[in-house]
Amino acid sequence: MSLTNGLEIPKETLDAEIQAFFDSAPPLKNRVDISEKLEEFVKKNSLPSGSGGVRKVVCVTSGGTTVPLEQRCVRYIDNFSSGYRGAASTEYFLKAGYAVIFLCRRGTCQPYCRSLPDDPLLECFEYRDESNIKVSQPHSEAVRNAITKNRAAVTGSLLLKLPFTTIFEYLQMLQMIALSMRSLGPHAMLYLAAAVSDFYVPWKSMAEHKIQSGAGPLDMRLVQVPKMLLVLRQDWAPKAFCISFKLETDSKILLEKADMALKKYKMHMVVANELSTRKEEVVVVRSNEKVSVHRNNSLGDNDVESPLIELIVERHSAYVNNSDI
Amino acid sequence: MSLTNGLEIPKETLDAEIQAFFDSAPPLKNRVDISEKLEEFVKKNSLPSGSGGVRKVVCVTSGGTTVPLEQRCVRYIDNFSSGYRGAASTEYFLKAGYAVIFLCRRGTCQPYCRSLPDDPLLECFEYRDESNIKVSQPHSEAVRNAITKNRAAVTGSLLLKLPFTTIFEYLQMLQMIALSMRSLGPHAMLYLAAAVSDFYVPWKSMAEHKIQSGAGPLDMRLVQVPKMLLVLRQDWAPKAFCISFKLETDSKILLEKADMALKKYKMHMVVANELSTRKEEVVVVRSNEKVSVHRNNSLGDNDVESPLIELIVERHSAYVNNSDI
Numbered sequence: 001m002s003l004t005n006g007l008e009i010p011k012e013t014l015d016a017e018i019q020a021f022f023d024s025a026p027p028l029k030n031r032v033d034i035s036e037k038l039e040e041f042v043k044k045n046s047l048p049s050g051s052g053g054v055r056k057v058v059c060v061t062s063g064g065t066t067v068p069l070e071q072r073c074v075r076y077i078d079n080f081s082s083g084y085r086g087a088a089s090t091e092y093f094l095k096a097g098y099a100v101i102f103l104c105r106r107g108t109c110q111p112y113c114r115s116l117p118d119d120p121l122l123e124c125f126e127y128r129d130e131s132n133i134k135v136s137q138p139h140s141e142a143v144r145n146a147i148t149k150n151r152a153a154v155t156g157s158l159l160l161k162l163p164f165t166t167i168f169e170y171l172q173m174l175q176m177i178a179l180s181m182r183s184l185g186p187h188a189m190l191y192l193a194a195a196v197s198d199f200y201v202p203w204k205s206m207a208e209h210k211i212q213s214g215a216g217p218l219d220m221r222l223v224q225v226p227k228m229l230l231v232l233r234q235d236w237a238p239k240a241f242c243i244s245f246k247l248e249t250d251s252k253i254l255l256e257k258a259d260m261a262l263k264k265y266k267m268h269m270v271v272a273n274e275l276s277t278r279k280e281e282v283v284v285v286r287s288n289e290k291v292s293v294h295r296n297n298s299l300g301d302n303d304v305e306s307p308l309i310e311l312i313v314e315r316h317s318a319y320v321n322n323s324d325i
Numbered sequence: 326m327s328l329t330n331g332l333e334i335p336k337e338t339l340d341a342e343i344q345a346f347f348d349s350a351p352p353l354k355n356r357v358d359i360s361e362k363l364e365e366f367v368k369k370n371s372l373p374s375g376s377g378g379v380r381k382v383v384c385v386t387s388g389g390t391t392v393p394l395e396q397r398c399v400r401y402i403d404n405f406s407s408g409y410r411g412a413a414s415t416e417y418f419l420k421a422g423y424a425v426i427f428l429c430r431r432g433t434c435q436p437y438c439r440s441l442p443d444d445p446l447l448e449c450f451e452y453r454d455e456s457n458i459k460v461s462q463p464h465s466e467a468v469r470n471a472i473t474k475n476r477a478a479v480t481g482s483l484l485l486k487l488p489f490t491t492i493f494e495y496l497q498m499l500q501m502i503a504l505s506m507r508s509l510g511p512h513a514m515l516y517l518a519a520a521v522s523d524f525y526v527p528w529k530s531m532a533e534h535k536i537q538s539g540a541g542p543l544d545m546r547l548v549q550v551p552k553m554l555l556v557l558r559q560d561w562a563p564k565a566f567c568i569s570f571k572l573e574t575d576s577k578i579l580l581e582k583a584d585m586a587l588k589k590y591k592m593h594m595v596v597a598n599e600l601s602t603r604k605e606e607v608v609v610v611r612s613n614e615k616v617s618v619h620r621n622n623s624l625g626d627n628d629v630e631s632p633l634i635e636l637i638v639e640r641h642s643a644y645v646n647n648s649d650i
Contacts, residue, residue: 066403069402070574072574072600072601074404074405074520074572074574074600075402075403075404075405076402076403076405077394077400077401077402077403078391078400078401078402078403079399079400080399080400080401106443107432107443110444110447113446113447116446118431118432119435120445120446121438121441121445121446121449121468121471121472122435122438122471122472122475122476124446125468125472126472126476127469127472127473130469131465131469133458133459133460133468133469133472134458135458140456143446143450143458144452144455144456144458146446146447147446147447147450147451147452147458148452150447151447151451195399198543199542199543216549217524217546217547217548217549218523218524218546218547218548218549219544219545219546219547220544220545220546220547221542221543221544221545222542222543222544222545223542223543224541224542224543247399249395249397249399275397275399276397
């Protein structure tokens with residue numbers, strides 16, 4: 001009899017489910033390109049950094065995944081997420097000296113772009129004459145910051161952006177990233193802030209054509225996406241420091257669910273947040289501590305991600321040091 | 326006994342369903358602001374235009390609507406649509422001298438921005454020094470076009486952009502627009518290119534909190550969104566020229582469904598398009614004609630929307646002239 005590892009189902013059943021999920025998923029179109037970029041990025045950041053130490057690398061996942069309801073996709077289920085948390089966290093990780101693999105939902109918030117209006121091109125610029133472009137005054141600093149800091153991070157090989165849309169793309173890419181980060185041992189971190197679909201329609205049982213709106217209601221059955229966190233933790237990147245997120249709208253069940261995730265998936269840390277207060281406060285849940293982290297309105301960097309990443313960097317350093325012994 | 330008007334259900338039942346939909350929908354947050362903008366826009370464009378004639382006004386709807394699955398929305402069903410068709414059509418309507426109310430899904434393709442990369446701010450600009458911003462060479466014309474043409478149209482009161490996200494917002498805003506355009510009589514046109522959800526979860530029967538992913542599959546029942554097209558046509562803007570779109574992935578049923586929509590909703594025109602060839606070809610379906618419209622690759626404006634809007638403008642002019650008699 002196989003161990004259940006705190007899961008409802010035995011590990012080998014889970015492994016089989018995950019294998020079936022990947023086998024039935026539409027194959028990633030740009031797998032070779034992603035693989036090459038990842039290899040190069042990890043290699044560059046495996047060399048001793050400027051200060052002589054080894055650079056830490058974090059994969060930040062951000063935004064929501066979609067679940068197609070039709071093979072020739074017209075309708076899909078989406079998970080709301082602006083990607084604000086992931087973008088902000090990426091900025092603070094870069095500031096702390098990390099290299100960041102930013103696995104983000106296409107079109108969501110990008111690092112250094114949080115204070116820009118929705119449509120920066122049409123809202124921030126004007127032409128004085130034919131060739132003389134100018135940034136409108138209230139946005140000039142935000143625009144300069146966005147362009148120059150993004151460029152510096154990308155060209156310096158400290159920021160690799162990999163966009164996804166569907167749950168199928170996300171999980172295949174996450175597996176590739178985790179496997180490519182194995183060589184970094186405990187210096188690797190997975191910071192899983194993306195809003196990942198819990199339910200999906202298996203590709204093969206999906207309607208080929210657009211669902212017709214004839215008469216009557218539409219009944220849909222979605223099955224659970226196999227929980228990959230434990231396999232990620234144990235098999236894909238067993239030495240990486242793993243942080244998952246728990247978002248709830250009901251504060252009463254939040255910490256209980258975060259605790260459960262910590263044990264069930266053997267995470268090093270779970271960041272618990274409630275939808276309505278998520279920009280003000282989060283609770284860092286570990287096996288031996290619960291730390292409430294608040295936004296500090298009196299500081300310049302007044303994001304809750306500022307003290308959060310500070311705490312995480314500290315715990316990750318301790319983890320690296322303990323691993324060295 | 327009431328007439329059915331070609332619908333499966335009597336008109337009075339439909340009216341009651343529509344009323345119930347609006348009554349149960351979460352109220353529009355910025356209703357007053359939208360109402361003021363609309364009134365001003367229609368008023369400005371009701372005055373005789375430069376050439377002395379009366380300006381025609383079209384409402385172009387664009388992008389997909391979402392259907393929330395939870396009241397405190399984490400998950401929702403979305404309809405895929407880049408908004409490319411609506412943005413392109415808007416450009417050609419403006420070129421033809423129309424004023425355009427662009428009712429578009431937040432974040433989708435904007436007029437004059439079709440040839441820009443996904444993230445124009447980060448991909449098209451660079452700083453030579455602290456304050457000297459420059460457009461990267463391959464994008465310079467596209468960026469200038471986007472900014473100057475958009476600005477000219479908006480400041481000239483020829484383009485009013487009204488963004489929506491949910492099906493509730495979309496239908497409430499469409500009703501407001503149609504009612505505000507009544508004063509324009511036959512000079513008003515409704516060009517309904519948005520991908521509107523067929524099914525939804527009534528607000529009151531919706532889960533208040535995030536759906537939990539406990540054990541087992543998720544069964545969902547969605548009900549049909551009441552078909553508003555007939556009411557829009559007959560009650561909201563009875564004199565406006567009305568065009569709806571029919572998108573299918575299965576070409577075999579496409580024209581039949583377009584014909585059905587034409588009769589059932591008394592549209593003046595239905596534009597039929599198939600998902601895989603929608604940028605190459607559409608079929609304009611009217612009660613007395615079916616015209617296949619193709620992209621002309623030898624011309625400068627090589628969008629299928631160029632000949633499509635040309636044809637529509639012609640038919641709309643004939644409609645206006647007939648109404649005058």
